[in-house]
Amino acid sequence: MHRIPVGVLGASGYAGRELCTLIADHPGLDLAFATANERRGERLALPGGSVTFVATDDAPINKAELVFSSLPHGASAEWVARVRAAGPRVVDLSSDLRPGHSAQSVPYGLTELNRTTLKDAPLIANPGCYPTAILLALAPLVRRGLVKPGATVVADAASGVTGAGNSPRAEMMFGEVTENFRAYAVGNEHRHLPEMRDTISRLKGDFDLLFTPHLLPVARGILATLTVPVTSITDDLLSPWREDYANEPFVELAADPPAIRDVVRRNVVRIAVRRVAGVRQPTLLVFSAIDNLVKGAAGQAIQNANVSLGLTESMGLPA
C-alpha cells in the first residue's frame, strides 16, 4: 500500500514523540521528517527503525502531504501558516488555533463530535487533553438538554505529568511530584476553558463549567470526575451515551468507574455514569478517563489526519 508522507514539527516533546511512534506503526502513513531544534542531529528510536531530528527551519515541508505541529503554544500558529502556504494539510496540536484562542474559525478536531467538518479539512485544531475527556463525557447530556439550565457542572480532573510537557521545571522534578498531589490553575482559569465553553455553546448547553485540574504522581492519564445537575434521570442511565456512541470505535462505556490504567496507551475515552443518593437536586456523576498523550493528543491527531486524508478513521490506532 502506498503510504502518505507526513511530517512532525516539534517532535522531541512527549506528544511529538508519541506522534512519531504512532506514525511508525501506521500502515498508511510514512514519517518524512521530524523536527526538534535543540536536539537536531539526534536519533529517535521508533518501532522498526528510527528518525533523525532536523531543525524546524530545515524541515522539507513539501515532502509531506500532511504536517502535524506539536510546537509550543504561541509558536505554532506562525508555522501552521507557513506550512499551509506551502501546500500540505496541517493538524495543529497546540492551542493556538482552537476556539477561543484564534480569530480564525478552524475545524475543531474532537472527532466523535465534529467528524463531518473534518472530512477533507486542510487544517484541524486538535483539542486539548482535558477538553477531550470532559466534552466527550458531557456531550450526550448536553445535546439532549438534560443538564439543568443555569447550573454549574463541576469538573474536577487529574492528570499525569506528561500533560505538562518535558521542559525541565522545578515543580515537575521527581522529588517534588512523587508522593504528592495538588490542584493547579484554580479559580476556573485554565487555558482549556475557552474551547470547552465553545463546544458547550455549540451544543446549546446553558450551564457553567467549573474546571479544576490536579497533578497526579503518574506519567500518563487523565481522570475527570464530573458532577452534573440534571433535569431528570432515566432508569437506563447510560442510554444517551449508548445511542450517541453506538458505532464509535474509540468510546468505551463501562459499568464501573474507569481507572487511568484502563486506558493507558490506547486511543479511547472510557466513560461510566452513576446516579447520586442523598441529594435533593437530581445529579449524575460522569467519570471519564483517557491517555492524555494518545486520545488526548497524538492518537486523536492521527484519528483526525485519517479523517482529513480519507483513510479509515481507526487506521494505525491502538483501541
Place this chain on the structure above:
Amino acid sequence: MHRIPVGVLGASGYAGRELCTLIADHPGLDLAFATANERRGERLALPGGSVTFVATDDAPINKAELVFSSLPHGASAEWVARVRAAGPRVVDLSSDLRPGHSAQSVPYGLTELNRTTLKDAPLIANPGCYPTAILLALAPLVRRGLVKPGATVVADAASGVTGAGNSPRAEMMFGEVTENFRAYAVGNEHRHLPEMRDTISRLKGDFDLLFTPHLLPVARGILATLTVPVTSITDDLLSPWREDYANEPFVELAADPPAIRDVVRRNVVRIAVRRVAGVRQPTLLVFSAIDNLVKGAAGQAIQNANVSLGLTESMGLPA
C-alpha cells in the same frame, strides 16, 4: 514528669503503628501495651525503644488510664465497652461509635469543633480521615449560614493507600496502584457520610454533601477539593476561617492551594480558599489537605486524649 500509662488495641495496622510512634515521642504518655493478635510476640521498633505485641485478650487493660482502640470497624465497639467497664478512658478510632453508626451519643472528636464536650470525656469517637479534612474546611462557612440553602456541595477527595489499612488485598498491591488513579465508593455511599451529615446538621447547615473519594498512588495524605455554592462572597475570602481558627495550633490557612506534601507527617489541616470566575452561581473553591494517618487518625486521637486527660492539647504532636 509523670507519664500517664496508655494502651493501644489493634496496633499492627497503619493507624495503630502511627499511634505507638506518637506515644513513644509524647512527653506526657507512656505506652503500657500494644495488641495485635496475628503478630503477637513480634517487636515493633519505636523512637527510643520498642514494644512487643500481645494478644488483645491478654492486654493488661487496668495498667492504662486511657486506651486507644484501633481495632477494625465492627470489632471495636465490643472492646470499647469492655475497656470502659474496666475503668480506663477510651479514644476509639473505628467508625463503630461515630454519629450515624451507633445509637449511643458519644462525643465526636473533631477537636477544633467540639473541644468543650471532649474535656474530661471518658469516651471519644475519633473522626474518619475524610470527615476531618472536609468538615474543618466547611465549618466556618456553615456556621455563618453562607452555604446556599438547598444546594449541593461537591466534595471530590483523593487519599493515599494507607487510608485503606494494611490487610493484603489484590487491588492495593503495588502493581495495581502505581501509575493509576480511580474513584471508589461512588454514588454518595461512603461510610464516612453519616458523620459528615451529622456535623453539618449540628452546625445548622441546610445543604447536601456529594462526596466522591479517589485512590492516589501515594502512601499518605488526603486532598479534598470542595465546590461550595454560597449566598455571597466577601472581599476578604479567608476571614471566616481566620476568625474561627485564630488560636488553633493545628489549622493552617494558606494563600495557595495546599499539596499533600505540605502536611505529611504533621498533625495539621491546611486550608486555602479561592473564588471562581465565569459561573453565574457565586461559588467558592475550598481546598483542604491532611495526613490521613496523623490529623486524620492517630494524631487527632492523641489530640483528643490530651484534651480528655487535661494535658496541653498540642503536647507530643508534630505541627
Place this chain on the structure above:
Amino acid sequence: MHRIPVGVLGASGYAGRELCTLIADHPGLDLAFATANERRGERLALPGGSVTFVATDDAPINKAELVFSSLPHGASAEWVARVRAAGPRVVDLSSDLRPGHSAQSVPYGLTELNRTTLKDAPLIANPGCYPTAILLALAPLVRRGLVKPGATVVADAASGVTGAGNSPRAEMMFGEVTENFRAYAVGNEHRHLPEMRDTISRLKGDFDLLFTPHLLPVARGILATLTVPVTSITDDLLSPWREDYANEPFVELAADPPAIRDVVRRNVVRIAVRRVAGVRQPTLLVFSAIDNLVKGAAGQAIQNANVSLGLTESMGLPA
C-alpha cells in the same frame, strides 16, 4: 491465514494475562481457552475482544495444538504431564521442569542460546526472568572462555513487583513498596540459580555466580548489573556480543547502560558493556535489561512456541 489454536493454563496471573494479550495480537495463533480457577466465569479484556476464564479442570485441552502453562511453581508439572498425554505441545512458564528442578531433561527455552533443540520440541521449559537477563548477557564471554577461571561473577539485579506474581501479600502492598528498595533471597539462595548454573556449565564456564536480587518500586522490568573478572579485555568491547547476536531480532546492544524504560513492553534484552578503571583485576561491567513479563516470561514463551510450531520466530512479538 490459518491460526493455530493455543490455550493458557493459569491465565489470571501477570504472566498469564500478558500471554493472553500477546496471543490476541498474534497473527498466527488463536486463543482457544484461558483457565483461572478463582476467577472462572470472569471476562478478560483483550485487544480486539475478550476471553472468559474457565476452571483448569474444564479446559478443552484437545482443542489446542499447544498449551502454555502459567500455573504456580509446584502445581504446573502435573498439568504439563496431563496435557502432554492428551497430545498438545507445552511451553511451561513455571520452574518445575527447568534444569536443576526436575529429573527430566526438558529443552530449556532460552531461545537465542538453544534454538536448535527447541525446533519442533513438544515440551519446552521457559526460563526464569532473571536467568534470561543474566545468561544472555554473559553467554558471549563464557563461550569464549573469557571469564576468569575460578572467579566469582557478581550479579546484582533489581526487578519490578510483577515478577512476584499478583497474589495478595503484605510485603507487596503499595504502601510497603513505594519509596522503598531492598534485597531479598540473599546469600545466593534464589530459586533461579540452578538453571543459571546449568547453562553456565553447558557453556563450559568455570566460575561461580553470586546472584542477589532486589525489589524495585516499579511494576515491570529487570536491570542486572554484572561484574565480570575477565582474562583479557579487547579494544572492541562489544565484539563478542556483536558476533553472537548479529542476526538476533530480540537482542539490542547499546553504547550506554540500558534503563528499564528502554525495554518495557518489548520482547528484547538490551545489553551494554563497560571496562572498569582503577582495579588491578581486569574486569568488565555488563548491564542487561528486560521486561520481566515479556522477554522474561510471556514474550519469550511465544518466541519458543513460534520456534516449536515452525512459525517465524518473531511473529506477533513487539521488538
Place this chain on the structure above:
Amino acid sequence: MHRIPVGVLGASGYAGRELCTLIADHPGLDLAFATANERRGERLALPGGSVTFVATDDAPINKAELVFSSLPHGASAEWVARVRAAGPRVVDLSSDLRPGHSAQSVPYGLTELNRTTLKDAPLIANPGCYPTAILLALAPLVRRGLVKPGATVVADAASGVTGAGNSPRAEMMFGEVTENFRAYAVGNEHRHLPEMRDTISRLKGDFDLLFTPHLLPVARGILATLTVPVTSITDDLLSPWREDYANEPFVELAADPPAIRDVVRRNVVRIAVRRVAGVRQPTLLVFSAIDNLVKGAAGQAIQNANVSLGLTESMGLPA
C-alpha cells in the same frame, strides 16, 4: 540553655533545607541565617517558625559561630575560605575539601571513624552520601585485614533522586524517573571514589573498590550491596561490626538486609551481613542503608558540628 548561632550557605537545595529543618529542631543550635541567591526574599517554613533566605553575599557571617556550606561543588571552597577568615567554624557539605579533591588536609567528617580528629576542629569536610554508606559498612572488615588482599570489592548502590540536587534537569523529571531504573557514572568514575579510596588506604586496606551507582524512583535513601572477598569467615558474622560500633548511637546492626524505608528521616546507617553459598572464594555480602539527606548529608553535618562545638554528639538528631 544558650543556643549557639549557626548559618547555612546554599540553603535552598535539598541538603540545605534539611539542614535548616534539623537546626530548627536542635536544642543547642539557633539558625542565624540561611542563604539562597535565586530565592532571596522567600521564606522557608521550619518547625516552629520560618527563615527568610538572604543572598550569600549578604550573609551576616559574623553572627554565627559555625557555618554549614551546602553550596555547589566548585563554588563552596571559596566561601569556606572567606568564612574561616572571618572567624566562624565551617562544616562543608560539598566535595571541594574532601580527600582527593583538595591539596589541603581537612578533617574528614565520617564521624564514627574519625571522631578524635573532629573534636574542636575549625573546619570539617562532610562526606558524600555513598561513601558514608559504604565506608561505615566496610571499615570493621578493613581494620581487621579481613578483606582479601588484591581483591575487588564490588559496591553496587542505588540512590533516590534527592542525591542529585534540585536543579531542574531533563533526566530527573518525574516523567523520566517513574517506573525506571538505571546505572550512571559507570566504569568506576564517580566523584565519590577518591574519598573512599583515601579512607580505605588510611585503614590499611589493600583492595580495589568497584563502585557503580544506580538511580531509584524514590525521593530519599541509599542502599549499598557490597560483595566482599574475605580471607576467612567466622561463625559470628556480625562480631567485627558489633565490636567497633558497640557504643555508636547512629549505627544499627540488623539480622535481615535493610530496606531504605528502615532508615528514611533518621540519622542512622543500618548494616546487615550474610555469608554466601555456592562460591569457592569465601565471600561476605554486606548491606548498608542510609537516608542520603540525613546520615548522608545534613544529619551527619549536624553530628560533626556537635562534635566540633563540644555538644553531645547525638543532640538534635533523629535516631
